[in-house]
Amino acid sequence: MFDLVIRDALLLDGLGSPPKRGGVAVKDGRIVEIGRILGSSREVVIADGLALMPGIIDNHTHYDAQLTWDPWASPSPALGVTTAIIGNCGFTIAPCRKSDRELVMKNLTQVEGMSLAVLRAGLRWEFETVPQYLDMLERQGSALNVGVFVGHSSVRTYVMGEAATERAANAEEIRLMKHLVLEGLRAGAVGFSTSTSPAHNGEGGKPMPSRLAADDEMRALVCALGEVGHGVFMLTKGGHTKISFLEELAAQSARPVIIAALLHSSTNPDAVFHDLQKIQEANERGRKLVGAVSCCPLAMEFTLHSPYVFEGLQAWQPALPLKGQAFTEKLKDAQFRRSLQEELAKPAHFRLFNGEWSQVHVVQSGRAELEHRSIADLARAAGKDALELMLDIALDENLDTVFSALLLNSDEAAVGRMLKHPHSLVSLSDAGAHLTFFNDAGFGLHLLGHWVRELGVLTLADAVWRLCGQPARLFGVKQRGALQVGHHADLLLFDPATVERGATRRVFDLPGGNPRLTSSPVGVHGVWVNGVRVVGRDGTLQKGKLPGRLLREFSA
Numbered sequence: 001m002f003d004l005v006i007r008d009a010l011l012l013d014g015l016g017s018p019p020k021r022g023g024v025a026v027k028d029g030r031i032v033e034i035g036r037i038l039g040s041s042r043e044v045v046i047a048d049g050l051a052l053m054p055g056i057i058d059n060h061t062h063y064d065a066q067l068t069w070d071p072w073a074s075p076s077p078a079l080g081v082t083t084a085i086i087g088n089c090g091f092t093i094a095p096c097r098k099s100d101r102e103l104v105m106k107n108l109t110q111v112e113g114m115s116l117a118v119l120r121a122g123l124r125w126e127f128e129t130v131p132q133y134l135d136m137l138e139r140q141g142s143a144l145n146v147g148v149f150v151g152h153s154s155v156r157t158y159v160m161g162e163a164a165t166e167r168a169a170n171a172e173e174i175r176l177m178k179h180l181v182l183e184g185l186r187a188g189a190v191g192f193s194t195s196t197s198p199a200h201n202g203e204g205g206k207p208m209p210s211r212l213a214a215d216d217e218m219r220a221l222v223c224a225l226g227e228v229g230h231g232v233f234m235l236t237k238g239g240h241t242k243i244s245f246l247e248e249l250a251a252q253s254a255r256p257v258i259i260a261a262l263l264h265s266s267t268n269p270d271a272v273f274h275d276l277q278k279i280q281e282a283n284e285r286g287r288k289l290v291g292a293v294s295c296c297p298l299a300m301e302f303t304l305h306s307p308y309v310f311e312g313l314q315a316w317q318p319a320l321p322l323k324g325q326a327f328t329e330k331l332k333d334a335q336f337r338r339s340l341q342e343e344l345a346k347p348a349h350f351r352l353f354n355g356e357w358s359q360v361h362v363v364q365s366g367r368a369e370l371e372h373r374s375i376a377d378l379a380r381a382a383g384k385d386a387l388e389l390m391l392d393i394a395l396d397e398n399l400d401t402v403f404s405a406l407l408l409n410s411d412e413a414a415v416g417r418m419l420k421h422p423h424s425l426v427s428l429s430d431a432g433a434h435l436t437f438f439n440d441a442g443f444g445l446h447l448l449g450h451w452v453r454e455l456g457v458l459t460l461a462d463a464v465w466r467l468c469g470q471p472a473r474l475f476g477v478k479q480r481g482a483l484q485v486g487h488h489a490d491l492l493l494f495d496p497a498t499v500e501r502g503a504t505r506r507v508f509d510l511p512g513g514n515p516r517l518t519s520s521p522v523g524v525h526g527v528w529v530n531g532v533r534v535v536g537r538d539g540t541l542q543k544g545k546l547p548g549r550l551l552r553e554f555s556a
């Protein structure tokens with residue numbers, strides 16, 4: 001007697017094989033038969049030609065804090081995700097001393113756009129070390145499977161305290177940090193993550209700790225992966241970090257390196273392709289490097305209370321530590337505005353915002369006539385400079401005006417080339433972070449709907465490989481990511497003719513009734529994690545069961 005049989009589906013095996021018609025039988029959480037299924041089952045689903053694939057592995061999330069109050073990792077499971085890798089970019093919540101909790105929450109507020117009120121109300125600090133954090137997640141359970149990075153910034157703060165954001169580490173500090181990374185990896189972390197990106201700033205505009213690491217520190221910590229013989233090194237790369245250096249780290253540690261965030265900029269259209277070329281050459285020399293790319297245009301909603309869009313600009317730095325009146329005075333300051341205009345006028349190798357004023361829109365304003373118009377448009381009509389106009393609108397409304405900006409990754413010809421690149425990894429959903437700015441948790445459904453069905457850039461089989469088999473292999477996730485006998489039954493049943501992520505909408509369900517952006521799936525007919533249904537036929541999450549596992553063992 002099987003526990004579950006799904007009959008008459010279009011099977012996509014997650015390894016890139018051509019789709020074929022058949023069924024899947026599940027017992028005790030594992031796939032036990034594939035093809036023509038005979039024998040009875042407790043539960044039978046007639047797929048009627050719908051597509052069945054392994055559940056999506058979302059390799060770039062920030063659910064570290066959210067999971068402590070929301071084990072359903074909403075909205076990811078409903079959007080087809082059955083495994084989430086958390087702790088990307090080095091921004092984790094473990095290890096963390098009691099005395100550093102407030103600082104860590106404030107940093108997350110700044111760098112990942114999380115609400116401080118939400119973190120204070122929701123985050124359960126029942127751990128100090130990485131092993132204790134892993135144990136807590138395991139005790140509590142989760143709707144999806146979870147892999148956890150050891151995060152550089154947390155490790156650095158744990159060892160160096162406040163100096164973590166101020167200076168390079170000495171030999172003894174590096175030794176202690178390496179000890180913590182090893183401890184985390186031995187307890188079951190999936191790898192080591194960091195960021196050298198100038199866009200990553202913490203409380204008071206200080207750089208996130210990992211940005212202060214010198215090469216010797218980076219080398220020592222990445223080589224911890226080599227010592228344990230498993231795990232990946234993930235980094236969000238600043239422009240000054242050379243791919244040749246990362247190749248060196250890949251060689252010394254003999255571990256894979258994931259380089260984020262390769263987002264296409266229309267003002268510097270060749271930059272990401274140069275990076276991908278260097279990544280390809282490193283692979284030809286026998287190193288394992290992949291470029292993390294996104295299948296979603298980077299569109300953000302924001303107010304000037306938290307203008308992530310501008311915070312990577314050098315000229316914005318004087319405003320970063322300011323609050324209240326000092327901050328608004330700075331926004332009015334003519335010299336400050338001039339230096340911003342000058343910086344935006346100069347080309348940059350990589351920059352989140354490049355003065356694309358026609359891509360910045362007013363979403364919500366006290367003056368309805370401004371809504372849905374671009375800043376470029378409004379500036380032209382008013383005969384004013386775009387930056388001045390935008391700052392003035394916001395200042396008039398106590399900074400409450402909501403803007404949206406379509407920043408990167410909107411050139412579909414270019415993004416299509418990136419998605420098809422042999423050494424790219426479809427990634428960067430950032431699920432769990434930037435909850436009021438954007439919501440790409442449904443990136444997998446978007447890949448299947450938009451890039452496969454609407455644009456025909458990828459075949460269905462190739463897209464499913466990129467969402468399942470490829471990340472499973474890269475991260476060493478055992479017996480997941482493929483429809484194969486013996487594999488855990490993480491499954492997504494969907495209609496290839498309609499699948500898509502639904503429109504983004506605002507809901508108020510975070511701790512304390514705080515808002516976030518979310519979306520519902522379209523064309524999802526069921527999601528199972530370890531053989532247990534977590535999403536119903538209508539695509540809604542079925543709360544109650546927490547069948548996900550904490551992933552602790554990874555292949556070499």
Ligand SMILES: [Zn+2]
Pocket residue numbers: 060062088089430
């Ligand atoms: Zn991230």
